[in-house]
Amino acid sequence: MKIDPSTRAPIAQPTRNTERTSQTGNAVPADDLSVSINPAAAELGQTDSAGAPFDSERVAALRQAIAEGRFSVRADAIADKLIDSVKELLGR
Incomplete structure (x- = not known):
């Protein structure tokens, strides 16, 4: 199937939004x-x-x-340390 470039729609260029919406729903510069x-x-x-x-x-x-492919990730050790960290942050 041959694609004819004359039938393609132009690509829209993104525009930069210089306004944001506040928590109240009003536009804020x-x-x-x-x-x-x-x-x-x-x-x-x-x-x-x-x-x-x-x-x-x-x-x-x-x-x-x-780099040599000798490093293995131990998911169980990572999970245990993550749980300990969260417990410490929560003060438990």
Whole structure:
């Protein structure tokens, strides 16, 4: 089947929306938008560098293992640590 380029519809170009809708449903200019971060979320974003040292040799070894296909993901270990992390965050 041959496609005739003269019958194709033109492709619409995307336009940038410079207005957003507020919670009340009114249009708000993009320049007037503000963002606030929940204090609990801000606390999660803070890192304790003294409690978690960066081991560049370990990172290099992991990168090499991934590149060589020797690295295996243990889903059960990841799930266990994720659950422990959530319990700690919830204070349980």
